Amino acid sequence: MVTSLLMAAVGVLFASVLSLVPALHVYNVAGLFFLGTAALDYDMPAEYLAPFLVGMITGYSLLSTVPSIFLSAPDESSVFMVRPGQTYLLQRRGYEAAVLSGIGGLGAVGALALLTPVAPTLLSAIHTILRPHLHWVLWAVIAYLLLSEWPKGSGRAPAGWLRWWDGWKSLTAGLVAFLLSGVLGFILLYRTLVPISVAHQNLLPAFVGLFALPWILQNLLSRVKLPEQYICRTLDLQPGLIVRGTLAGVMGGGFAAFFPVVTGGIGGLLAGHATAQRDDRLFLISQGASKVLYYCGGLLLLFVPRLHLTRGGMAWMLSSRWSSGQSFNLYNPQTYYLAIAALTFSGFLSFFALLLTARVAIRLVSAVDYHWISLGTLIVLLIIVLGVTGWGGLLICFVATGIGLIPVLWGSRQVNCMGVLLLPLALNMVGSGSHIARWLGFV
């Protein structure tokens, strides 16, 4: 048990260092880790590997807030944090934003721990009920995602079609981004340029291009000058607000963790809408909670007795590495409780690691001009994409950046770019994916 918790702590430490590299996703790192251990012909014992990965994903889900807020380099699950994060940064309150998100994350860890006794019975029943209905739930998510975005025009054009178009520009941009990213998803699914040897990193260039690079380019082009950041010692936060934010995030993140293809960003959006949030503090708490629930909850589903659901990249990698002959059984209640213990311990450690890394990030942004940081971030990202996925991946990344810039420039939701996953998989679920792929000339 102690060794397992130590391995979880190592995972958190690993994630803490990696979190300072913008947009380096935990799934990509885990994939590279497996590749590395395979190259060295080393097989980490299962009883160490599981808590190590739990620690790593818990650390990542809490700490990835730092690059999202301070470097504006989000992944798909924290894309909603960029705008309020930048607002806080410009108000000298970047540290506060990171802490608020961390509080939400801690709340989500607590919620996962509280759900431990009922999860096996409850989740297996819900999974059985929903299994035949996943396709339409996914289409409902898509329909809501597109329908719930409202026009953002100034309303100054003459009443009539001109005024309508003024309002609809942003909506049209959102729809175009959704459709184009959907086509990109088909390309990745049927004709990817990423070499087969790193097929598990297929989404890396697309996600970096769709979600991280557009914000970085915007920072480079704009004349943003960050004020000196203030490290607060207290927070203006009532317990009711923490509960509301956490609950919203738990609901949204839980939904995202349970349903295939739905990511933490979408879960966070649904959570925000369901609780009619207007307070930025509430929003940041809920996004932090949603992210932790999405990543950690998704991995924990693999361990839940009578369920053992494989959701998220980490669970897929872990389950595929598991051989039936191992002495450590993945599918028994002891492993489940061990995973919960590792999660709780890692969550606690990660929160303090978050405070530390946020301070490091503050030092970085105060010592180095924000444009240089953005430029450095851009170069690091491109090197990662090129190094991991080659020139083909870099080309995908450039195309994805073009698509990802559409919502940034026209003021629509960045999450529309989730069409890259939602559209091809939803069409596949209703049996139309292959027809569309054929029509597009991909097969």
Added chain:
Amino acid sequence: MKGIAHFITGVAIVTFFPEVVQRAAGGSILPVLGGVAGILPDTLDFKFLRYFERYSLEVDPGPQPDALRIAGRLARAIDQAYGSGEPQSVLLHTIRLGPDRWRQYTVRFDAHAGAVAVKIGAVVDTGQNPMPGTKAPEIPGACVHFVAPLDHAYQDEITIDIFSGPSFTFERQGDCLHVQFLDWHRRWSHSLTLAAALGLGTVGLAALIERFTGPVSDTSLWAGLVVGLGMLGHILEDQLGHMGSNLLFPFTRRRTRGLGLLHSGDALPNFLTVWTAVMIILFNLDRFSAEARLVPGWFFLGSAVLIPVVLLGAIYHRDRRHQVRNDLEGLREQEILAEAEGAEMT
């Protein structure tokens, strides 16, 4: 109610029909149609109708706003509506200063004092957060009197900041002048007649599509029912608030006042609606499946629906009781402005 509450209610309602659930389990997406119909009335209003509304007066303060000029134009519109008997619709534009910067200003109608007060506020970002040091004390506020007897108890300030501003219509009714906020909202798009017409239209359209692709089945009837009920759910939910809707357009011209049980922008009713709908969907999917797992059903509904609704509902109504007593008219206006604000923000 927020869009997600209407959407999920539309889905929940149609899951009461075993035929819909069983078809959904077999690959159909009929429940999604219920959700889409559920959000449709607000989609029609906020994505279409508002842009075609023509106003008697559009107030565009510009980058150097003059509070006195804004208040004066509003006071004139009020007196003109009363004097001529012709309704005056007014749109207040926002003040955009940059891609993510807006100058906030507030308008207040004081019926007791017979005055319109306008105050220029801080610069805010699109998240409505004020930028430090941008309060504008150098721009004076203004108060202009009008003579018309305004029957309007709404005393709260109307804040105009991001995207497009609010609109309202001054209308003389007898010896009083009334203010209708967002007059284009919840008219024919929120009527039971439209719900019925769209349901029937969907039957026809679905039958036509089926006719082209194969034999006509009863799917078109279910599609029509799903659309009609999804919309009906939205209209009935809105009726729980203060503002209400024009339920029987074109037979009625005005909104029928709501029951006043909740405020559509409040967090708790929205959360409770979404929660209840999700639990009902789960319950219905389960009981119409081959083997029910959430047994006994009464226990599930009692613990997952009834207890949260009673507990949270009681807390909500306790908090609101004195508010309703104090300012019923104000709540109606607040509700509709909050709904518009929600539409802008999401």
